[in-house]
Amino acid sequence: MTRKNRQGELDEELPFEVNFIEQAEYIDTESFAELTIDHPDEDGILRKLMGGGAKLLTGPRGCGKSTLMLKAYHKMLNSEPMQVLPVYVNFKLALKVEPLYSRGSNAPFWFKGWLTLKVIEAMLESLNEINNVKLPTDLPKKEAIDKLLFKIESNSIDGAEIEKFSIQSLQRLIDSIIAINCFNRCVLLIDDAAHAFSEKQQEDFFDFFRAVKSKSISPKAAVYPGITSHSPSFQVGHDAEPINVWVKPVGDEYEAFMLELAKRRFTGTQIELCDKNEDDMSFLAYCAFGIPRAFLGMLRAIYNAPDTYFNTDGSLAKAKVLSLSRSGKEMSHGVYSSLEAKLPSLKSYVENGEKIYRVLLDNIKEFNAGKDSVEQTVQFGIRAPLDPALEKVISFYQYAGLMMPVGEFPRGENGVFLVYEMHIGDIVTDNAIVGRRTKSVSFFLDVLRARKHQLWPRTYSAKLLEVARLDNSDFKITLPQCQLCGTERPSPEARFCPNCGARLKSSSAYENLVDQDISVLDISAAMQARIKRESQIRKVRDILTDTSREQLMKIKYIKKARTVKIVSAAEEYVS
Numbered sequence: 001m002t003r004k005n006r007q008g009e010l011d012e013e014l015p016f017e018v019n020f021i022e023q024a025e026y027i028d029t030e031s032f033a034e035l036t037i038d039h040p041d042e043d044g045i046l047r048k049l050m051g052g053g054a055k056l057l058t059g060p061r062g063c064g065k066s067t068l069m070l071k072a073y074h075k076m077l078n079s080e081p082m083q084v085l086p087v088y089v090n091f092k093l094a095l096k097v098e099p100l101y102s103r104g105s106n107a108p109f110w111f112k113g114w115l116t117l118k119v120i121e122a123m124l125e126s127l128n129e130i131n132n133v134k135l136p137t138d139l140p141k142k143e144a145i146d147k148l149l150f151k152i153e154s155n156s157i158d159g160a161e162i163e164k165f166s167i168q169s170l171q172r173l174i175d176s177i178i179a180i181n182c183f184n185r186c187v188l189l190i191d192d193a194a195h196a197f198s199e200k201q202q203e204d205f206f207d208f209f210r211a212v213k214s215k216s217i218s219p220k221a222a223v224y225p226g227i228t229s230h231s232p233s234f235q236v237g238h239d240a241e242p243i244n245v246w247v248k249p250v251g252d253e254y255e256a257f258m259l260e261l262a263k264r265r266f267t268g269t270q271i272e273l274c275d276k277n278e279d280d281m282s283f284l285a286y287c288a289f290g291i292p293r294a295f296l297g298m299l300r301a302i303y304n305a306p307d308t309y310f311n312t313d314g315s316l317a318k319a320k321v322l323s324l325s326r327s328g329k330e331m332s333h334g335v336y337s338s339l340e341a342k343l344p345s346l347k348s349y350v351e352n353g354e355k356i357y358r359v360l361l362d363n364i365k366e367f368n369a370g371k372d373s374v375e376q377t378v379q380f381g382i383r384a385p386l387d388p389a390l391e392k393v394i395s396f397y398q399y400a401g402l403m404m405p406v407g408e409f410p411r412g413e414n415g416v417f418l419v420y421e422m423h424i425g426d427i428v429t430d431n432a433i434v435g436r437r438t439k440s441v442s443f444f445l446d447v448l449r450a451r452k453h454q455l456w457p458r459t460y461s462a463k464l465l466e467v468a469r470l471d472n473s474d475f476k477i478t479l480p481q482c483q484l485c486g487t488e489r490p491s492p493e494a495r496f497c498p499n500c501g502a503r504l505k506s507s508s509a510y511e512n513l514v515d516q517d518i519s520v521l522d523i524s525a526a527m528q529a530r531i532k533r534e535s536q537i538r539k540v541r542d543i544l545t546d547t548s549r550e551q552l553m554k555i556k557y558i559k560k561a562r563t564v565k566i567v568s569a570a571e572e573y574v575s
Helices: 029-035 040-049 065-077 094-102 107-129 140-152 167-181 197-213 252-266 278-287 290-304 319-325 326-338 343-367 389-402 424-429 441-449 460-468 507-513 524-533 540-545 560-573
Strands: 055-059 084-090 185-191 217-223 241-244 377-382 403-410 416-420
Touching: 040 065, 040 185, 040 241, 055 065, 055 389, 065 084, 065 185, 065 217, 084 107, 084 326, 094 107, 094 140, 094 507, 107 140, 107 167, 107 197, 167 185, 167 197, 167 416, 167 507, 185 441, 197 217, 252 278, 252 290, 252 343, 278 290, 278 319, 278 326, 278 424, 290 319, 290 326, 319 326, 319 441, 326 343, 326 389, 343 377, 343 389, 343 416, 343 460, 377 460, 389 403, 389 460, 389 507, 416 424, 507 524, 507 540, 524 560, 540 560
Parallel strands: 055 217, 055 241, 084 185, 185 217
Antiparallel strands: 377 416, 403 416
């Protein structure tokens, strides 16, 4: 039996804990095919990712964008005969370059140079995987590329060093590789694109994306709904086709998709989870709200402490299932709350958004009161057009995976309504699905499986804001504070604090994030305490700069799976 310490954290890393790694990019190549399952629309999505043209893969955090990109990459890489050069590059840490935007006017030059070098770095890795590939004589060395990337990220580079790494030179290099190997084209898979919360940085990324596209280069980028800022010259639909990969949490196909994910991850663990608990697992799948990462978090909890969750007959304890159903929505609310640190200028939108969310949840609960299970809803409609402040708030909830857009529905003279589905974990936790008897998994499933009607509570912007006791003056842009006295600066151009007279320093979102204590990360309090007790790691930057993972791996009971979880939590926080 695995021992537990006083704080409830498992001492030993369990044999199959690596099965429950949630981010696809951290799964070993050998295990990737065994642990991942087919997206309900996988064939069509992969055809678009492997084909010509520019595409934007959209969906909230954890919905499976990286998995699909890596599947497309491996499929192209292993095809016989090989006709396409696949390049997979992850821009998750693009915010590392964001401080350049607060230090000088030439930031777009450095950032686009960084993007070009990251693509070359990834291309070198791809070429290393291909047998008998012919290489051009002017192919850069990996060591040189890594050195230049480090220099840009540390702001210690001379412009002349990267002038030769322009978008045009990248295109020529790729065209040369395509020509000498008789490939049809290069498919450039850019994961975690537009991850940076700097609006200007996002716009520069889309300028790069649009410029690199050619007859021989087909860029595909994974982006988020709601928060992505496209450049003025970039038009979604014209410059790139959007592909929504967020799986709708409804129907037999959805249940089968999630149950297969659970079976894959528990294979070999000697825990019989799905066969005896199919309804419970379907219920938890709905509470994950179409986000496999949230569902995997639930599965990990069961695997780590089976004695806590199982009855003696092998069934799951119902009280524990209902408690576990909250974890999916808590993960998404954590993503939403993190926007305060990542977008400090829009702090008021994030804070007031909580009040609006509460009102919408109450509207659904009131609508469902007294109705039979087959008539209840998890959706709401807001009459178009939306108030601009409300539209921004809802976009944040889409990014976090708390609201899923359903579509536009006309209601005669009452106008057109924009319909959204609220996170089912919140609906369940808040008892917004109303029953006449004690809450049970079977009752919730009756409601969730019966969602075929077109009835939902309706509201409009002014009424919603009124009930939330908000008006447009409550939504304001907050400027950075003085580093000395904390007074908000009077204008973006201000150079001195109006209160204490101190010179105002340029504000960097990335520097502010990495300077946070590790307590902000999505890891257990016991894990945080152990890290601080047994290492010199205190801040988020300490984890990110420990590139060899030596400090983490020296800590007792922290091995591969837990190191991956800690590092991914740090990277998620700053991205």
